[in-house]
Amino acid sequence: DAGVIQSPRHEVTEMGQEVTLRCKPISGHDYLFWYRQTMMRGLELLIYFNNNVPIDDSGMPEDRFSAKMPNASFSTLKIQPSEPRDSAVYFCASSFGVLNTDTQYFGPGTRLTVL
Amino acid sequence: AQSVSQHNHHVILSEAASLELGCNYSYGGTVNLFWYVQYPGQHLQLLLKYFSGDPLVKGIKGFEAEFIKSKFSFNLRKPSVQWSDTAEYFCAVNGWGDDKIIFGKGTRLHILP
Numbered sequence: 001d002a003g004v005i006q007s008p009r010h011e012v013t014e015m016g017q018e019v020t021l022r023c024k025p026i027s028g029h030d031y032l033f034w035y036r037q038t039m040m041r042g043l044e045l046l047i048y049f050n051n052n053v054p055i056d057d058s059g060m061p062e063d064r065f066s067a068k069m070p071n072a073s074f075s076t077l078k079i080q081p082s083e084p085r086d087s088a089v090y091f092c093a094s095s096f097g098v099l100n101t102d103t104q105y106f107g108p109g110t111r112l113t114v115l
Numbered sequence: 116a117q118s119v120s121q122h123n124h125h126v127i128l129s130e131a132a133s134l135e136l137g138c139n140y141s142y143g144g145t146v147n148l149f150w151y152v153q154y155p156g157q158h159l160q161l162l163l164k165y166f167s168g169d170p171l172v173k174g175i176k177g178f179e180a181e182f183i184k185s186k187f188s189f190n191l192r193k194p195s196v197q198w199s200d201t202a203e204y205f206c207a208v209n210g211w212g213d214d215k216i217i218f219g220k221g222t223r224l225h226i227l228p
Contacts, residue, residue, distance in 0.1 A: 004158075031214065042220030043159075043205060055214060091158065104216060106151075106159040 004107035006092050012113045015039040021110045024073055025094030033104065034077050035091040041095055043091070049075065080115045117142045118217035119208050127225045131218055136222050138180075138206030144210035148167040148189040151178055151218075153203045162204070165189065176200070198228045 005024040013019055025032045033048040047057040052069045061068070064083070069075040079086055089111050093104040122137040140146065150162040161173025172184040180191045189206060206219040 035218075043124055043146075043218040045217070048213065048214060065158050103164065106206075108158045 006107035021077040023092030029094035033093040037089045119218035135195040140208040149207040151205040178184040188225040
């Protein structure tokens with residue numbers, strides 16, 4: 001298995017532009033998580049899906065952030081408009097079943113820089 | 116609300132030194148506990164996990180962690196570190212039956228050759 005796949009690996013954009021991050025979970029996994037990692041705040045959970053349905057988006061910082069999972073093999077995290085404070089590494093992770101019995105597998109992350 | 120506190124933000128050790136990274140959590144019920152490692156330029160990988168049973172958990176690469184329920188702690192240990200252990204280490208907690216993992220802010224470990 002190729003593991004969790006994220007694209008792009010690096011993104012540099014200017015303030016005000018729309019940014020779309022993509023994730024392909026491990027095949028067969030029914031949970032998908034989006035995290036943001038910064039030096040100041042560490043690793044924060046933004047939103048997670050179960051069977052393509054958003055379950056908890058309380059970690060999404062504001063309305064500029066949105067996430068979708070149109071099918072079991074693809075999810076997007078969109079920032080519109082982007083701001084310099086959105087600069088961070090964004091990780092996607094997936095798992096099969098609840099965390100009592102399984103492990104989250106992380107993708108390589110997307111390093112976002114907003115100028 | 117769940118929270119995880121990692122006491123050391125940055126640790127520097129020489130090779131062969133012993134390691135202990137502190138982790139305390141806050142949660143009112145049964146928990147699952149994790150340590151993840153992020154090597155430079157790589158993604159997070161599971162180092163070890165505690166779900167139930169023996170509170171002393173052994174993971175990959177010679178790491179172990181002990182769950183002390185009375186202290187709400189899950190400290191990570193390794194008797195003799197290697198240069199290749201240079202990485203960032205994250206402690207995490209999951210409330211039993213909950214879907215989410217809450218991560219600590221991480222500890223950067225730097226091993227001097």
